[in-house]
Amino acid sequence: MSTPELVGTWIAALLTFCALSFLYKDNPFYKFAEALFVGVSAGYGAAYVVHQVFYQDVIIPLSVCFQVAGQEPSAILQVINRIVPCILGVMILSRFIPSIGWMSRWPLAFIIGYGTGFNVVYIVQTFLLPQIYGMITPLVEIVRPGEAPYEGLTWGGVMVLNTVSNLVLFVGVLSVIAYFFFSKAHTGSYGKFTRFGVWMLMLGFGATYGNTVMARMSLLIGRIQFLLYDWIEGAIGLSLPG
Amino acid sequence: MRKQVPFLIATVMGIAMVAQFFIPTHGLVQMQSVVLLYGRIIGAFALVLGVASLIRINWIRAKRKGEGWTYAAVTIIGFVAMFLAGSLGGFFIAPEEPAETAAVTSESAPAEAAVEPAATPPQKSYDFGAGLDMTKNRVFAWMFDYIYTPMDATIFALLAFYVASAAYRAMRARDLTAGLLLGAAIIVMLGRAPLTSYYWDQLISQHVKFIPSLGDVTEWLMEYPNTAAKRGVYFGVGLAALGQSIRILVGLERPYMAGTGD
Numbered sequence: 001m002s003t004p005e006l007v008g009t010w011i012a013a014l015l016t017f018c019a020l021s022f023l024y025k026d027n028p029f030y031k032f033a034e035a036l037f038v039g040v041s042a043g044y045g046a047a048y049v050v051h052q053v054f055y056q057d058v059i060i061p062l063s064v065c066f067q068v069a070g071q072e073p074s075a076i077l078q079v080i081n082r083i084v085p086c087i088l089g090v091m092i093l094s095r096f097i098p099s100i101g102w103m104s105r106w107p108l109a110f111i112i113g114y115g116t117g118f119n120v121v122y123i124v125q126t127f128l129l130p131q132i133y134g135m136i137t138p139l140v141e142i143v144r145p146g147e148a149p150y151e152g153l154t155w156g157g158v159m160v161l162n163t164v165s166n167l168v169l170f171v172g173v174l175s176v177i178a179y180f181f182f183s184k185a186h187t188g189s190y191g192k193f194t195r196f197g198v199w200m201l202m203l204g205f206g207a208t209y210g211n212t213v214m215a216r217m218s219l220l221i222g223r224i225q226f227l228l229y230d231w232i233e234g235a236i237g238l239s240l241p242g
Numbered sequence: 243m244r245k246q247v248p249f250l251i252a253t254v255m256g257i258a259m260v261a262q263f264f265i266p267t268h269g270l271v272q273m274q275s276v277v278l279l280y281g282r283i284i285g286a287f288a289l290v291l292g293v294a295s296l297i298r299i300n301w302i303r304a305k306r307k308g309e310g311w312t313y314a315a316v317t318i319i320g321f322v323a324m325f326l327a328g329s330l331g332g333f334f335i336a337p338e339e340p341a342e343t344a345a346v347t348s349e350s351a352p353a354e355a356a357v358e359p360a361a362t363p364p365q366k367s368y369d370f371g372a373g374l375d376m377t378k379n380r381v382f383a384w385m386f387d388y389i390y391t392p393m394d395a396t397i398f399a400l401l402a403f404y405v406a407s408a409a410y411r412a413m414r415a416r417d418l419t420a421g422l423l424l425g426a427a428i429i430v431m432l433g434r435a436p437l438t439s440y441y442w443d444q445l446i447s448q449h450v451k452f453i454p455s456l457g458d459v460t461e462w463l464m465e466y467p468n469t470a471a472k473r474g475v476y477f478g479v480g481l482a483a484l485g486q487s488i489r490i491l492v493g494l495e496r497p498y499m500a501g502t503g504d
Contacts, residue, residue, distance in 0.1 A: 008388030015389065019396035023403055035313035037393040038296070039320025044390055046293050046321070047328025047382065053286035057279060085280040089287025096294070105248040107284045108498035113252030114277050116487045117259025123487065127480030131473045165466045172467060176474025197474065198419055204471025206423040207463045209409070210430025216402035217435075219395050226392070 006235055013231040016223055058082050135173060139166045172200040249493050256491040297321060324390070327381040426463055433460030 001009070018033035062082050065075040088107040095104045141162040143150050153160040175197030178190070186194045232238050255277065262270035296317075303314035415421040432438040433456040442456040454462075489495040 004384055008384055012388045012392040016392050016396045019393055019400065022400060031310070031313050032316055033393055034397075035316040036320040036389070037397060039300075039317035039322075040324045040385070040390050040393070042293050042296055042317075043321040043324025044328065044386070045289060046325045049286045049289050050325075050329040053282055057283055081276055081279060082283070085283035086287075088280070089284045089290075092284065092287045092291055093294075095291060102244045105244070105498050106251060107287070109248035109252040110255055111281055111284055111288070112490065112498050113255030114259050114281055116252070116490045117256030120256070120260050120484065120487045120491070121263045123480050123483045127476050127483065131477045131480070134469075134473060165462065169466050169470050169473075172470025173473045173477075176471055177477055180474070180478050199422055200467050200470045200474070202419045202422040203426045203463060203467035204469075206426025207430045207460075207468040209405070209423075210427040210434065211464070213402055213405055213409075213427075213431055214434040216399055216405065220399035220402050223392070223396050223399050 001234055009230050009235040013227060013235070016227060020223075058086060131173070135170060137166070139163065139170055141166065168200075171196065176200050245499070248498050249496060252496075252498060253491055253493060256487075293321075320389075324382075324385055327385050328379065426467070429456070430460050430463060433457055 015033055015036070018029040019037075021027055022030040061078060065072075065078045065082075069075045069079075088110060091103045092107045093104075094100045094102075141159040143154055143157050143159060150159055152162070175193050177197075179186075179194040179197035179201070184190060228240060233240055258270070258273065259277070262274045300314040300317045304311045304318060409427070413420070413424050413427070415424050432442070439456045439460075447453050447455045486495065490497065
């Protein structure tokens, strides 16, 4: 392990302990780690923007365009396409001065306008149509001769479990949508139908919750593995049993 | 000027973006790429606004030396260190080897000295190159690996305890719906954990034929009831977002006017 790696591993281990110390109670070590994380994250974002946007999208193109401006008349358009958004971008910063704060509306209107226009198509393509496509499938699945043998329960050639699952999905989606339809009172048979939607929502939320907890657990396991193998074994030099 | 121009900009841009999808002429498609570039550059300034705000607030806190001013100072130091390492450090990256040399080096020592192909210098008028590779900035990469990543992962790992503690306090099987939520959560957590999943299969599923494996039940829950719930919710979200987008396009909603007086 090289010196930068060794120092880095020690710092990473100490910061990990600082962050984990919150499990006992709020304390100065956690606050230190939290404050440092906020600063470092902001610094990372700012550095990323400097490289990927200001340098890559503005400085390099402008320098190239100024070099070839004499031979390539169309380079002037490229220059304009860099200067105008920069002016609009600077207008955003007018929010710091209340008397001219209204100037920030123009760039914001630009971003919100194009984002909204883009979203109109994107929402239909990704949120609405795929949900409808997913619903328009056969509900009853039948064992067909010549296909791979089906090992599950069958009844009159119908794959029982698959069919029931498809029905749960189909009726589930309709009942969830019905539950969010508030123009009709949830009473009578319609109320019972929406009640099934609530059950589906609860099962879905529970499953999502369990999944989220386990995803976080895998991150925790990653940190514990780092402390055990990278820090205790690698940096300190102690060998762990097993 | 202050009210009508922003509305005009938003509406024209929105309609133009919709139009370029339905009428994909060369001009409109080119306009889309220019608009995306504009958006990227303006968005970068918006990030500058956010970062400047954060630094300004912490600077004032540190300067007044009120309660917790040292943490404000730590935030500023962390920001400055990461920003300088990332933005200035990148300009001092050693130039890469030419492609021929790299090929020779990789042949002689393929495992250790495999060098990525060198970035081609700008050839044509508008070839702006591939930009800088931030990962080659050693100081920045070191700070990213040993400061940013450990804290990021640990703080997110803490959420496991937060959600578990919140669930312990809030989740009670008071009625059927709460029981379904609790049951689904427990099954998915146990099914996703290798140990419980393994022992369930070894001790129960293999001996009692009609009881499925925990992994199968988890997959079924994720694939059917969870999909049904999500699909219904996504459908509602999609319709609501579509409605909101149209309201913005026709000027019934003007979020760009917020926070700037009048």
